[in-house]
Amino acid sequence: MSRSALFERVLSTPVVDLKKLFNISWHGVPDEWRWQVWKYLLRYVPVEKNRTEKVLEKKRKEYDILLKTIPKDENEETNDETKIRKQIVMDIMRSNITIPMLFVDKIQNAMKRILFLYALRHPACGYVQGLNDLVVPLLVVNVEEFSMKIGEDVMNDLNESQLQWIEADTYWMFSALLExxxxxxxxxxxxxYKQLDEMNVVLERVDAKLADKLNEENIQIIQFAFRWFNCFLLREFSFKQGLRLWDTYLSDEDGNGFKVFHLYVCVAILKKYSAKLVTLEFADLVQFLQNLPTNEWTDDDMNSTLSEAFVLFSQFKDSPSHLSRSK
Incomplete structure (x- = not known):
């Protein structure tokens, strides 16, 4: 049975077997099913199919109501709100250039509203650079319910109602992701910063030679890996492989794919290139680490790295002191 047929079978039942869906999604979700699967993995829609339409209708209406709480123009904004809005606009203009759809005015305006509303409703978090990157996969996947285009012509396939649904669904899924x-x-x-420290400890345990090399060259993990944690590797991979990576992160039934497993993926990436890294001198080493040749990865590259990350995760997860520096 093909993977697409496997997903079709799981998704076609009156009550979706969520445990099974989590399990099969770990190995990647076919493009044509991702828009539906991610809604389940983020627990945005109920597993009972006969309730889906009502739940979506309720959440979309709720989003419309929330939008009315956003200041209508700059004159109604506080200084902090204006600062947030301007930063969001700047960041969106620097969106992934490989996805032309993100430069369509209506799509950009939807992203602005999603991020601005989230910042206003979550003052402890507010808006931090990097959040704009996290919206993109969710937005594109939700667009794929109606169109598989990612070009500027995507609006030819979307009517206003569909665009509003996409925006609302993306907001709620984004909120669930960030929980x-x-x-x-x-x-x-x-x-x-805490996870960067933990990553350093894990690297010392599993690849002492590379860890020693970084120490010898006085290179700290934060110098190249902060972005890996801030954007969850979306900037390191092609968009296609970024989605594939997120399939695995979202398929963690306990919701720890981003919070825990991601760290081991980062270590697995370093291990993949370890043999080359230990031969480089400072300037070339920094250059390589900040520009890993991951943009050309194939599915096999991603799958083997995720498998390695799972081995590392399994090795450490049952040890309460696995991130302690004591030997």
Whole structure:
């Protein structure tokens, strides 16, 4: 049975077997099913098919009501709100150039509203650069319910109602995604710094030679890996492989794909290139680490790295002190 047929079978039942869906999604979701699968993985829609339409209608109406709480123009904004809005606009203009759809005015305006509303409703988090990157996969996947285009002509396939549904669904899925990782995006971003320290400890345990090399060259993990945690590797891979990676992250039934498993993926990436990295001198080493040749990865590259990450995760997860520096 093909993977597409497997997903079709799981998704065609009156009550979707969520546990099975999590399990098969770990190995990647076919493009044609992703828009539907991610809604389940983020628990945005109920597993009972006969309730889906009503739940979506309710959430979309609720989003419309929330939009009315956004200041109508700059004159109604506080200084902080104006600062947030301007930063969002700047970041959206720097969106992924490989996805022309993101430069369509209506799509950009939807992204602005999603991010601005989220910032207003979550003052402890607000808006931090990097959040704009996290909206993109969700938005594109929701567009794919109605159109598989990612070019500027996507609007030829979308009517106004569909665009509103896409925006609302993206907002709620974005909110669900951030529930477990909101502390990544506080003003101090303390959770990211903590994970960078933990990553360093894991690297010392599993690849002492590379860890020693970084120490010898006085290169700290934060110098190249902060972006890996801030944008969850979306900037390191092609968009196609970024979606594939997120299939696995979202398929963690406990919701720890981004919060826990991601760290081991980062270590697995370093291990993949370890033999080359240990031969480089400072300047070339920094250049390589900041520009890994991951943009050309194939499915096999991604799958083997995720498998390695799972081995590392399994090795450490049952040890309460696995991130302690004591030997």
């Amino acid at each position: 477990n990782i909101q502390d990544h995006y506080t003003s101090e971003q303390s959770a990211i």
